[in-house]
Amino acid sequence: xxxxxxxxxxxxxxxxxxxxxxxxxxxxxxxxxxxxxxxxxxxxxxxxxxxxxxxxxxxxxxxxxxxxxxxxxxxxxxxxxxxxxxxxxxxxxxxxxxxxxxxxxxxxxxxxxxxxxxxxxxxxxxxxxxxxxxxxxxxxxxxxxxxxxxxxxxxxxxxxxxxxxxxxxxxxxxxxxxxxxxxxxxxxxxxxxxxxxxxxxxxxxxxxxxxxxxxxxxxxxxxxxxxxxxxxxxxxxxxxxxxxxxxxxxxxxxxxxxxxxxxxxxxxxxxxxxxxxxxxxxxxxxxxxxxxxxxxxxxxxxxxxxxxxxxxxxxxxxxxxxxxxxxxxxxxxxxxxxxxxxxxxxxxxxxxxxxxxxxxxxxxxxxxxx
Numbered sequence: 001x002x003x004x005x006x007x008x009x010x011x012x013x014x015x016x017x018x019x020x021x022x023x024x025x026x027x028x029x030x031x032x033x034x035x036x037x038x039x040x041x042x043x044x045x046x047x048x049x050x051x052x053x054x055x056x057x058x059x060x061x062x063x064x065x066x067x068x069x070x071x072x073x074x075x076x077x078x079x080x081x082x083x084x085x086x087x088x089x090x091x092x093x094x095x096x097x098x099x100x101x102x103x104x105x106x107x108x109x110x111x112x113x114x115x116x117x118x119x120x121x122x123x124x125x126x127x128x129x130x131x132x133x134x135x136x137x138x139x140x141x142x143x144x145x146x147x148x149x150x151x152x153x154x155x156x157x158x159x160x161x162x163x164x165x166x167x168x169x170x171x172x173x174x175x176x177x178x179x180x181x182x183x184x185x186x187x188x189x190x191x192x193x194x195x196x197x198x199x200x201x202x203x204x205x206x207x208x209x210x211x212x213x214x215x216x217x218x219x220x221x222x223x224x225x226x227x228x229x230x231x232x233x234x235x236x237x238x239x240x241x242x243x244x245x246x247x248x249x250x251x252x253x254x255x256x257x258x259x260x261x262x263x264x265x266x267x268x269x270x271x272x273x274x275x276x277x278x279x280x281x282x283x284x285x286x287x288x289x290x291x292x293x294x295x296x297x298x299x300x301x302x303x304x305x306x307x308x309x310x311x312x313x314x315x316x317x318x319x320x321x322x323x324x325x326x327x328x329x330x331x332x333x334x335x336x337x338x339x340x341x342x343x344x345x346x347x348x349x350x351x352x353x354x355x356x357x358x359x360x361x362x363x364x365x366x367x368x369x370x
Contacts, residue, residue, distance in 0.1 A: 002041040004074050007106065009063050010034040011056030012367040014331045020143035023173040023204035027143075030331055031056030031369070033063065033101050034359060037109040039076055045113025046359060047105035048332070049277040050303060055098060056369050063102030066090050071106055079110045083283045096256040100280060107281025108307065108355070116354035121310065123349060126286075128313030134346035135309050137323040138198060139163070140330075142170025142187070150186035157190045160325060164345030167196030167224065167320060173204030173214060181217050188221045196224040203231045203254075208240050215245055225250040225271055235267040242268030253302040256280060258287045265295060271319065273302045276311060289315040303330060305340055307355060309347045321347060335363050 015029045031054055035047040051059045070086045083103070090099050115125035123129050139160035142153060153170070160168050170187055172180060188197060199218060205211040211229055218226070225248045230237045232254040242249050252273035255261055257280050261272060272292050276285040289299045293316055300319040301308040312318035323340070324330040333339060338357035341348040350356030 001075055001077075002039045002043065004037060004071055004076055005040045006038045007068050007071060007109075008036040008038075009060045009068070009102075010036075010364060011051070011060040011369040012335065012364060013056055013369050014334055014367050016331060017328050018145065020145050020329060021174065022143060022171045022200070022202035025053075025202065027053055029053060031059075032332060032335065033059045033105050034335070034364060035063070035102075035105040035109045036359070037076070037106070037113060039113065043076070043113055043117050045076075045109040045111070045116060045354065047107065047109030047112065047277075047281075048304075048335075049101040049105045050275075050332070051098065051101055059098040059101045060369075062093070062098045063105070066093055066099060067102045067106060076110050076113050079107065079114070079283055082110065083107055083281065087280075096260075100256045101278060104277045104279065104281040104284075107283050108277060111282045112354040119353050121350050121353060122307075122355050123310040123313045126282075126310065126314035128310070128315075129349060130313075132313055132349065134343050134348050135312050135321055136319070137165070137305065137309075137321045137342075137345065137347045138167035138169055138196065139165040139345075140169045140322045140324050141328075142168070142183075143329060144171060144174050150182045153183055154186040154190050157187050161191060161195075163325065163342055165323075166191075166194075166345055167198060169198035169200055169227075169322070171202060172199040172218070173201040173229075177213050177217050180214060184218060184221045193222070197221060198225055198227065198250075199223045200227040201229045203228050205229050205237075206231070206234075208237055208244075211237075211241060212244075215241075215247075219245070219247060223247055227251065227273070228253065235263055238264075238269065239267040250300065252279075252288075257284055258291050261288045261291060265292065265297060269297070271298045271300055273300055275302045275304065276307055277304055282311065285311060286315070289317065293317040304332065305347060306332070306336065306338075306357060309340060309349065310355065313349070323347060335359055335367070
């Protein structure tokens, strides 16, 4: 039996090519938390988490001070036991936010290490795959930006459609109802009546009366789902909206652990979007998926298609993986040595062991926060 000998924790900040926006938020750069775990026998694994527009240093500090002492010296095969020990040790400081970013990254590194030792891609190690060679995905983009109107948005979506994507997601809710309609109509015209149109409100609304005029307009364009209409903790308004509309509600990107997702399910959400590098790692992501499966609820994880392509084949209730076609929005790809392959709008399952990629040392050094 081996043990975890060392964990290297690195915060990085990767600038975006140009600022982009969602409802109420402008993005100029992304902070990521990177973890490299090494065991006494030389085996290793990597993990990561998106911290936000800032907070990278704080996440690294919390991870080093609070989490590493609970993991160093542990048997890397005991992932469940490590998760429980770290979670309980940080009840006051953790359960969400930066501490959960750290726990998620460490948990991913453990799974990557274990799958790599077994010589299997992560999805195979988790029991997924079989005859499956691709994973369903939707193209994600459609952010707001200076000089980007309906025409430019339509051109962006047309490029996604040219790659074979039948489902696309755009940001929504930042503008007036009339301005929003011009955007949504432009996208619907590109993807046609049979394309899946996903609308991400990014927590745009604060009241039900504010939401309904937008919903009334959006439903003319047959949205596949309405995502994150209210702030993450506003489950009362989420439940009221679920009672009033027939369109599926999707949420979960800003939530942590199965305990939080239990309340989302009770609010009437029919599509959960747990993000493994944020919600508690692969260990907790699978628990959330099992909780949803028992109640007939689909899983469609947000962000990090490089990881979630492995997780979706391992559950019975997977729907889509969110895929970012380039580095203009999710620029994590600038830090790793491998890109996903797209086949007619789906992601090809990787063949390399573990998560299937490694950090590029030169890129990590260039973007490291000191």
